[in-house]
Amino acid sequence: MSQPVVEVFASGMNSALQRAPRLRAVTVPLSPLSINVERWRPTWPKPKTIGLRFPEAPEPPRPTLPPKPEPASGGDVGVGGAAVGAEDATKAAADGQSAEPPTVPLSPPVATLADLLPPREGGTLTRIKPPAEAISIEDRLFYLLQPPLETWLKGQELVMPFEPFPYQYEGIAWLFSQKAGLLADEMGLGKTMQTITAIRLLLRAGQVRRVLLVCPKPLIPNWQREFQAWADELPVVTVEGEGARRQMLWMMPGVTILLANYELLVRDMEAFGDQIPQFDLAILDEAQRIKNRDSRTSSTARAIPRKRSWALTGTPIENRPEELAALYEFMEVVPPRATPDLRQLQALSKQFILRRTKDLVMKDMPPRLDRDEHLELAPAQRLAYDAAEKEGVIQLDGMGESITIQHVFELVLRLKQITNYDPLTGESAKLERLEADMEEIAASGGKAILFSQWVSSIEWLEEKLARFKPLMYHGKVPTPKREPILKRFKEDPNANLLMMSYATGAVGLNLQFAGYVFLFDRWWNPAIEDQAINRAHRIGQKSQVIVTRFISKDTIEERINRVLDEKRALFAKVLGDSEATNLSLSMNASEIFGLFDLKARHGKGTRKISPKGPESSAA
Amino acid sequence: MATQGKPEQLRLGFLTAIEVPDKGFSGGLLVTNHYGRPLEFQCTTPVKPNSTQEILYGSSLQPFLLGELIGGTLIDKSSVKPQLILTDRIEILELRNHIDVPVVMVDGPEDRAAETSMKLGRQTIRFHSAHTTDSAAVTTDAQQIPADADLREPFLRVREALQETLKNGGLR
Numbered sequence: 001m002s003q004p005v006v007e008v009f010a011s012g013m014n015s016a017l018q019r020a021p022r023l024r025a026v027t028v029p030l031s032p033l034s035i036n037v038e039r040w041r042p043t044w045p046k047p048k049t050i051g052l053r054f055p056e057a058p059e060p061p062r063p064t065l066p067p068k069p070e071p072a073s074g075g076d077v078g079v080g081g082a083a084v085g086a087e088d089a090t091k092a093a094a095d096g097q098s099a100e101p102p103t104v105p106l107s108p109p110v111a112t113l114a115d116l117l118p119p120r121e122g123g124t125l126t127r128i129k130p131p132a133e134a135i136s137i138e139d140r141l142f143y144l145l146q147p148p149l150e151t152w153l154k155g156q157e158l159v160m161p162f163e164p165f166p167y168q169y170e171g172i173a174w175l176f177s178q179k180a181g182l183l184a185d186e187m188g189l190g191k192t193m194q195t196i197t198a199i200r201l202l203l204r205a206g207q208v209r210r211v212l213l214v215c216p217k218p219l220i221p222n223w224q225r226e227f228q229a230w231a232d233e234l235p236v237v238t239v240e241g242e243g244a245r246r247q248m249l250w251m252m253p254g255v256t257i258l259l260a261n262y263e264l265l266v267r268d269m270e271a272f273g274d275q276i277p278q279f280d281l282a283i284l285d286e287a288q289r290i291k292n293r294d295s296r297t298s299s300t301a302r303a304i305p306r307k308r309s310w311a312l313t314g315t316p317i318e319n320r321p322e323e324l325a326a327l328y329e330f331m332e333v334v335p336p337r338a339t340p341d342l343r344q345l346q347a348l349s350k351q352f353i354l355r356r357t358k359d360l361v362m363k364d365m366p367p368r369l370d371r372d373e374h375l376e377l378a379p380a381q382r383l384a385y386d387a388a389e390k391e392g393v394i395q396l397d398g399m400g401e402s403i404t405i406q407h408v409f410e411l412v413l414r415l416k417q418i419t420n421y422d423p424l425t426g427e428s429a430k431l432e433r434l435e436a437d438m439e440e441i442a443a444s445g446g447k448a449i450l451f452s453q454w455v456s457s458i459e460w461l462e463e464k465l466a467r468f469k470p471l472m473y474h475g476k477v478p479t480p481k482r483e484p485i486l487k488r489f490k491e492d493p494n495a496n497l498l499m500m501s502y503a504t505g506a507v508g509l510n511l512q513f514a515g516y517v518f519l520f521d522r523w524w525n526p527a528i529e530d531q532a533i534n535r536a537h538r539i540g541q542k543s544q545v546i547v548t549r550f551i552s553k554d555t556i557e558e559r560i561n562r563v564l565d566e567k568r569a570l571f572a573k574v575l576g577d578s579e580a581t582n583l584s585l586s587m588n589a590s591e592i593f594g595l596f597d598l599k600a601r602h603g604k605g606t607r608k609i610s611p612k613g614p615e616s617s618a619a
Numbered sequence: 620m621a622t623q624g625k626p627e628q629l630r631l632g633f634l635t636a637i638e639v640p641d642k643g644f645s646g647g648l649l650v651t652n653h654y655g656r657p658l659e660f661q662c663t664t665p666v667k668p669n670s671t672q673e674i675l676y677g678s679s680l681q682p683f684l685l686g687e688l689i690g691g692t693l694i695d696k697s698s699v700k701p702q703l704i705l706t707d708r709i710e711i712l713e714l715r716n717h718i719d720v721p722v723v724m725v726d727g728p729e730d731r732a733a734e735t736s737m738k739l740g741r742q743t744i745r746f747h748s749a750h751t752t753d754s755a756a757v758t759t760d761a762q763q764i765p766a767d768a769d770l771r772e773p774f775l776r777v778r779e780a781l782q783e784t785l786k787n788g789g790l791r
Contacts, residue, residue: 044688047646047663049696050784054657125772137787144783145776147655151769204656 052141055206125150126169131177132351143177146205158200161229164193167361172197174354176205179308180331182287184355187314187531188512188538192223195283195312196230203234203256208280210256212304215285217261218504221483223285224259239264243271250277262289266300278305287311290330291323293337302330314534315527316353321345328352358537366544368537372561374553377419378427385418385555412556419552420457420521430520430550431464437548438468441516442496447489448516450499451532453523458499461520469494474501486511502532512540519549522557526564629653629763632701633773634693634711634722636685637781643667645785646689647777650699653763655773659699662781663689686713694718703760705744707774712747721746721753725770737761740768 125148130140146152149169153160164172168190175181175198185191195213202208215223220238227236239249239260246268250258258279260268269276282304284290290298309331317323324345328334333352340348377385392411396403421428434450441448452458455474462470471485489498490513498505498514502523514536523529537545551557631653636646642665650659666689673680690711694700704722706712715722723744735746735754739761746753764770 044666047666047689047692049661049663049692051662051696051698052660053698054659137784140783140787141660141780144780145649145657145660147651147657147776148772151655151772154767 050137052138052145054142054145124166126166126173128173128176131179133179134177146176149173149201152201153197158204160197164190164197165361167356168194168197171354171356172201175310176201178310178352180310180333180352182311182313182316182327182331182353184313184316184353186355186357187534189356189358189361191312191314192226192285193230195310196227199257199281199283200231200234202281208308210258210279211281211283212258212260212279212306213283213285214260214262214265214301216289217263218479218482219285220259220261222509227257239268243268247271262297265304266296269300269303276303276305280306281308281310282306283310283312284330285312287313287327287330288315288323291326293326293329298326298330314531316355324349366541368533368545368547370547370549372549372551373433374551374558375429375433377552377555378422378429378432380425380427381418381422381429381552384422384424385415385552388414388418389556412560415556416521417454417457419555419557420452420454421460428464429552431461433550434461434518434520435465437516437518438465438497442468445493446496446516447514448497448518449505449511449514449532449536450497450518450520451502451505451523451529452499452520453502454521455501457520458501461499465497468497470497470499471495472499474499474504477504489514500532502528505532505535509535510538510540511535512538515541515543515545517545517547519547522549522551522560522564524560524564529564629703629760630658630699630701631655631764631773632694632697632704632720633777634690634704634706634714635708635774635777636689636711637778639665639785641667644684644689645781646685646693647781648690648693648697648701649773649777649780650697650701651773653768654765655768657776659697660777660780661693661696662777662784663692665785681710682713685710686715687717690714690722691717694720703757705770705773707771715747715750715753721750721757723753723757725774740764740766740770742770744770 127148128143128146130143134140134143149172152158153164171183171185171190171194175183175194183191183194185194199208199211203211213223224236224238227234234257235255236257236259237249237252237255239246239258241249246264249255250268250272282301284301290301292298311327311331313327316327321342322339325334325338325340328340328345328348329336329338331352333348334340376382389411392414396407396411399407417423420430438448450458450461450470452461455476458472458474462472471489473482473485477485485498486509489495489511498511512535517533517536519529519532523532533545533547537547549561551561629652631651633649633651634646636644639645644667645663645665647660647662649657651657666684668676668680668684676683685708690704690706691714694704694714701720704714704718704720705725706714706722707725709724712722712724723739723746725739725744726742735748735751736743737746737754737758738744739757744757746757
């Protein structure tokens with residue numbers, strides 16, 4: 001077989017490579033089939049977590065009180081407290097001794113609140129917000145994760161006798177989250193209830209275990225009553241009695257709420273030295289009591305070892321805006337002795353003050369009708385008044401440079417007393433008018449409260465108004481007798497008139513069943529007058545409150561009235577957002593001098609202090 | 620369950636999750652007493668599945684992620700163990716397959732995974748279809764829960780707390 005002759009292939013191979021290939025077959029055994037399969041399993045790392053454990057909230061313990069000593073003289077009584085006081089009163093009554101103020105509620109603090117409640121919108125819930133100073137995430141979550149107050153307080157874990165108003169829920173939530181706070185709601189809006197409820201919640205949330213509440217002495221029974229009404233599960237112990245017993249009460253373990261008055265706080269804290277008892281929360285009621293930061297009361301309050309500081313007052317500025325600085329110092333939001341300027345005070349107010357007025361929150365509250373009764377003095381009064389004023393001014397002018405504010409003040413007081421009644425003849429234009437009004441009020445079964453600056457005026461009126469069986473409530477009435485008087489005024493349909501001194505009756509009492517308030521004479525400070533009026537015009541009041549101010553025409557009263565009206569306007573301005581000034585809200589020396597047409601030494605010459613003559617249009 | 624005559628307080632666990640943009644899911648568990656007062660809170664950092672996981676898990680991804688992984692972690696971490704776990708996300712019902720505590724859906728839509736239901740507080744709760752016997756156990760506990768309790772409200776708190784924690788960088 002001939003091979004084709006190829007010289008050179010296109011691939012470049014030549015014919016020399018044309019030899020036949022030699023093939024050899026070899027048998028290879030088959031190996032078993034093997035497939036590699038990749039195993040893929042998803043891996044999920046455990047997510048990181050953040051946790052927060054809420055403190056346990058134990059049931060409040062009932063402390064075992066030390067045995068009560070034999071009743072001490074001078075009204076120095078033993079342990080009070082919501083539950084304990086009732087036993088004491090019963091025991092004392094059984095023993096034939098003078099009983100302590102009854103702890104049976106005079107009236108539920110807002111007994112008619114439920115009636116006044118507007119229907120709550122479904123789904124409106126009040127949540128607790130973390131305070132601005134809460135920085136750590138744990139702190140913020142603690143507040144955020146609390147249940148809405150409406151859920152918390154609707155009668156399961158914590159029984160509420162009446163449902164709070166929405167603004168009160170907000171106040172409770174605000175207090176709950178404040179380490180330092182000033183609740184400055186206008187009088188009558190329920191600061192007491194909001195405070196007690198916030199304390200309950202803090203106790204339940206395990207945030208506080210030991211609370212000190214300091215208030216003026218006359219308000220101790222009021223707080224006891226309110227604790228019983230709003231938080232009867234909480235043991236309240238009142239610091240009372242002789243020194244050794246009080247020391248024991250201050251130090252007694254297991255006391256949840258300790259109630260003390262300012263005077264005993266000062267006295268007892270000084271006795272403690274370095275061993276001052278500690279508190280988780282210290283509350284000052286009527287906190288304007290510490291407005292003077294150099295006072296012993298103020299420095300003692302600041303020395304209380306505490307974690308939280310609350311202050312309560314309806315009049316955070318009673319005289320000057322700087323008084324707020326003293327409260328801020330107690331609340332430890334300004335350094336010691338700091339003197340914040342107005343702008344700083346306003347900034348601090350936004351963070352640490354909660355203030356609501358009735359106009360803002362109580363749109364459905366019955367109105368308060370103010371009427372100024374400008375009365376002509378009775379003839380004998382007029383003569384006595386004119387003579388006294390003329391003589392007084394001559395005397396003052398005759399004093400030359402030695403004249404002091406005290407001299408002027410004494411004349412003002414003498415003249416004011418004559419405008420109440422002429423001490424010689426007993427003539428009184430105010431009395432005539434009051435009797436006419438009281439006839440009408442008594443006939444309709446109404447109840448009226450009368451305020452005067454002087455106990456002597458009240459005692460004089462008692463005699464003149466005997467047919468109305470007036471009740472008296474002033475500084476001369478012993479403390480144990482005061483509560484029964486209020487109780488009788490509320491419950492006795494024939495008790496139509498309660499006469500009180502500003503000093504004793506203006507603060508803290510709940511008399512919302514009275515529809516009439518008479519200011520027989522005027523106090524120096526409109527804030528105090530408002531406090532007095534708000535004994536009646538407060539939550540729970542069902543009808544309008546008619547406030548009558550007696551002002552004698554062409555007298556010092558008209559001049560004072562005009563100054564007070566200007567002050568009232570200023571008060572609103574300072575607490576509002578407008579530019580505040582540095583003026584005093586109560587009458588200052590210059591203003592008191594200015595009530596008369598006097599000449600006073602000023603600098604090198606004699607300065608005429610502008611006369612403040614009455615204006616016929618003053619109203 | 621009574622201890623010395625005093626009934627043991629029921630502990631409820633409110634478990635939910637939120638989606639964090641670009642970061643995945645973050646879960647929160649709020650353990651409360653039967654009145655809704657908080658006892659413990661736990662939350663997780665966001666968990667984000669990758670694309671392989673999304674493909675491979677398919678429709679079972681979210682039940683796994685929210686129920687088994689996030690829910691399981693939170694229950695493990697909590698020191699106050701809930702006796703009943705409530706959720707407002709149907710995917711979290713999956714957790715019931717991995718723990719021995721009833722897990723129920725609050726006011727959820729009808730779903731195959733949750734066929735049995737009962738009234739609890741103001742809401743209707745639904746049980747996992749594979750654990751219908753849970754209803755008997757929950758019926759006993761339910762007596763402690765007030766009839767007007769709003770069982771949806773605590774989920775708002777959990778969400779708010781999750782947002783707050785994310786905002787403050789606590790879950791980075």
